[in-house]
Amino acid sequence: xxxxxxxxxxxxxxxxxxxxxITLSSILGVTLGVAVLMVVLAVMTxxxxxxxxxxxxxxxxxxxxxxxGGVIRRPAPLIDAVRRSGGEALPVVMGPLLxxxxxxxxDPRVVVLGASPEGIRKRLSSIEIxxxxxxxxxxxxxxxxxxxxxxxxxxxxxxxLHSVNRLTRMIRRRADGGIExxxxxxxxxxxxFTVAGISSVGxxxxxxxxxxxxxxxxxxxxxLPWGCATSVFCWGPDPFNQxxxxxxxxxxxxxxxxxxxxxxxxxxxxxxxxxxxxxxFFLLIFIVLVAAFSITNTLxxxxxxxxxxxxxxxxxxxxDGAVTRVFxxxxxxxxxxxxxxxxxLGWLVIFFRNDILHLVSRWTxxxxxxxxxxxFNELPARIVAGDLGFIVISSIVLCTLGAVIPAWRASRIxxxxxxxxx
Amino acid sequence: xxxxxxxxxxxxxxxxxAEAVVELRDVSYSYRLGKRRLEVLRGITRSFAAGGxxxxxxxxxxxxxTLLNLIGAMEPPAAGSLRVAGVELGSLSRREAARFRxxxxxLVFQAYHLLPELSILENVMLPARFAGTPxxxxxxxxxxxxxxxxxxxxxxxxxxxxSGGEEQRAAIARALINxxxxxxxxxxxxxxxxxxxxxxxxxxxxxxxxxxxxxxLMITHNREIAAYADSVVELVDGVLVESGASSRRP
Numbered sequence: 001x002x003x004x005x006x007x008x009x010x011x012x013x014x015x016x017x018x019x020x021x022i023t024l025s026s027i028l029g030v031t032l033g034v035a036v037l038m039v040v041l042a043v044m045t046x047x048x049x050x051x052x053x054x055x056x057x058x059x060x061x062x063x064x065x066x067x068x069g070g071v072i073r074r075p076a077p078l079i080d081a082v083r084r085s086g087g088e089a090l091p092v093v094m095g096p097l098l099x100x101x102x103x104x105x106x107d108p109r110v111v112v113l114g115a116s117p118e119g120i121r122k123r124l125s126s127i128e129i130x131x132x133x134x135x136x137x138x139x140x141x142x143x144x145x146x147x148x149x150x151x152x153x154x155x156x157x158x159x160x161l162h163s164v165n166r167l168t169r170m171i172r173r174r175a176d177g178g179i180e181x182x183x184x185x186x187x188x189x190x191x192x193f194t195v196a197g198i199s200s201v202g203x204x205x206x207x208x209x210x211x212x213x214x215x216x217x218x219x220x221x222x223x224l225p226w227g228c229a230t231s232v233f234c235w236g237p238d239p240f241n242q243x244x245x246x247x248x249x250x251x252x253x254x255x256x257x258x259x260x261x262x263x264x265x266x267x268x269x270x271x272x273x274x275x276x277x278x279x280x281f282f283l284l285i286f287i288v289l290v291a292a293f294s295i296t297n298t299l300x301x302x303x304x305x306x307x308x309x310x311x312x313x314x315x316x317x318x319x320d321g322a323v324t325r326v327f328x329x330x331x332x333x334x335x336x337x338x339x340x341x342x343x344x345l346g347w348l349v350i351f352f353r354n355d356i357l358h359l360v361s362r363w364t365x366x367x368x369x370x371x372x373x374x375x376f377n378e379l380p381a382r383i384v385a386g387d388l389g390f391i392v393i394s395s396i397v398l399c400t401l402g403a404v405i406p407a408w409r410a411s412r413i414x415x416x417x418x419x420x421x422x
Numbered sequence: 423x424x425x426x427x428x429x430x431x432x433x434x435x436x437x438x439x440a441e442a443v444v445e446l447r448d449v450s451y452s453y454r455l456g457k458r459r460l461e462v463l464r465g466i467t468r469s470f471a472a473g474g475x476x477x478x479x480x481x482x483x484x485x486x487x488t489l490l491n492l493i494g495a496m497e498p499p500a501a502g503s504l505r506v507a508g509v510e511l512g513s514l515s516r517r518e519a520a521r522f523r524x525x526x527x528x529l530v531f532q533a534y535h536l537l538p539e540l541s542i543l544e545n546v547m548l549p550a551r552f553a554g555t556p557x558x559x560x561x562x563x564x565x566x567x568x569x570x571x572x573x574x575x576x577x578x579x580x581x582x583x584x585s586g587g588e589e590q591r592a593a594i595a596r597a598l599i600n601x602x603x604x605x606x607x608x609x610x611x612x613x614x615x616x617x618x619x620x621x622x623x624x625x626x627x628x629x630x631x632x633x634x635x636x637x638x639l640m641i642t643h644n645r646e647i648a649a650y651a652d653s654v655v656e657l658v659d660g661v662l663v664e665s666g667a668s669s670r671r672p
Binding site: 002003006007010011013308309312313314315316317318319320321322414415416419420 | 487488491494496497516517520521523524525529531535537539540544548549551552553596600
């Protein structure tokens with residue numbers, strides 16, 4: 001061990017069996033900063049992971065669509081291209097509808113997802129039938145649990161679905177720019193469906209929006225020929241690493257089609273989550289920055305208190321650089337010890353996070369993460385080695401930099417003057 | 423107090439070596455005090471022979487410590503030439519001066535200046551570590567020096583657990599760790615009683631008398647202490663005045 005590092009260690013621990021209170025408070029500041037950073041980033045990561053899991057559980061890994069939202073009249077070649085690339089495919093008819101439920105109340109915020117019931121149940125692995133069944137033939141539909149709760153719908157209820165396409169064909173523009181009923185168009189009746197079941201995929205917005213229907217019924221609602229699709233949902237072996245399969249499928253597609261991955265489909269959400277995480281880091285690193293400033297203050301005080309000792313060190317042969325290193329090493333040691341303790345504290349908090357959360361909920365009487373919105377009973381968290389490394393290295397660097405000014409001051413002390421200092 | 427001091431040794435009139443360990447030529451030093459410039463040392467010219475025990479005697483405020491600081495390469499002279507152990511100190515950079523202090527000079531202070539955070543052994547090792555000596559070698563040398571000054575049993579203690587005399591003996595061991603050519607002592611017995619001060623002077627005498635005799639330059643305001651040196655010069659208002667050997671010398 002170098003003399004400078006040895007001296008720095010001794011300055012932090014001036015007595016045989018005790019660390020100085022000033023040292024402890026400096027270390028504590030860094031410890032808290034690192035622990036808070038670690039916990040917040042781990043929870044953010046866990047939350048992002050959970051969001052991705054939910055997205056993947058309720059979506060295809062990638063979709064094949066026609067350019068400009070065109071209808072896929074013959075999905076079979078596309079399905080074949082996917083299978084030859086090692087994936088699985090499910091043609092779906094999907095679009096917005098106007099729903100009429102109860103005593104004529106309207107809901108324009110619904111989407112019908114029409115596909116084979118077996119395909120849906122196989123691919124949406126997290127789907128859970130809460131009431132009724134998932135038989136869709138014979139104009140039966142399955143409602144998402146949040147949607148059913150919003151409507152107060154039960155199994156066996158009748159729901160009217162208005163095709164937006166058909167409704168738009170009932171009107172036309174007049175010459176003066178106004179609108180009127182098209183006298184040539186026939187009146188369009190909604191299609192009546194029976195609620196066969198109520199399901200949940202464990203994702204609030206999905207369960208609040210989607211109605212499952214048979215593919216042919218959905219095609220009829222949108223005035224599409226039987227057997228066609230609005231998109232082909234595809235699943236590969238690894239949703240997080242699908243460059244190869246996507247490339248393979250793209251190379252086999254006929255012209256006029258494109259592949260949209262789940263990441264592209266949810267780009268905005270994923271970017272928001274990533275930005276939030278980065279923002280959290282930059283906001284919370286200020287805790288460590290404040291701790292680093294406290295190290296600066298502590299060491300400036302220490303330099304004044306140790307003026308004669310510094311003079312002595314220089315008198316017996318310590319160079320300016322050696323004195324600088326003694327004080328910079330103190331900042332480094334505080335950073336290393338504080339970061340280490342912070343990482344340990346952070347790990348403990350993450351490990352016992354749910355106990356802590358339940359305790360806080362019990363004390364405050366508040367549910368911090370309402371299950372009806374977040375669909376998890378426990379706070380998600382995942383420690384990413386890269387995040388932890390970045391936090392620890394940033395903290396050590398900040399603490400070391402915090403010691404530079406006092407170290408520089410110490411190095412400029414004249415030994416002769418310092419030894420006269422009282 | 424004198425009764426507690428050892429008998430002043432009889433020394434030859436001529437210095438042990440004609441070669442000078444310290445050569446001052448027209449050395450001056452001043453500093454600014456508010457709007458006034460204070461002349462502390464004025465045109466000092468003097469040589470101190472290698473291998474001897476020399477003393478600069480003077481009243482408080484006469485400039486003794488300032489002169490010692492210049493000779494110890496802790497401050498550059500404002501004017502003149504100052505050579506110590508053959509090195510012109512005025513031409514040294516801060517880094518070179520630090521290395522010179524580490525390897526060529528040993529310092530003993532009135533207030534001992536041992537670091538309270540370190541054990542006695544670690545205090546003694548420190549200059550060797552700054553001079554680049556490996557830990558094990560520094561520890562062995564420090565332990566040997568502490569044994570030679572009678573502190574073998576105290577080397578694991580902290581300075582606060584030692585008496586003043588023990589602290590000063592440890593400080594002498596620290597000054598000797600890098601085997602310097604010149605030992606500078608600033609009022610080394612100033613904080614000690616007569617008996618303990620005598621022990622310190624006896625150590626200096628042993629150092630001077632050892633084969634290859636180490637050069638010692640001591641400053642003091644006490645004429646009786648000064649008498650133990652081979653040669654004594656007096657500093658009066660920043661000017662050196664020949665004082666000769668002690669009145670106790672034959």
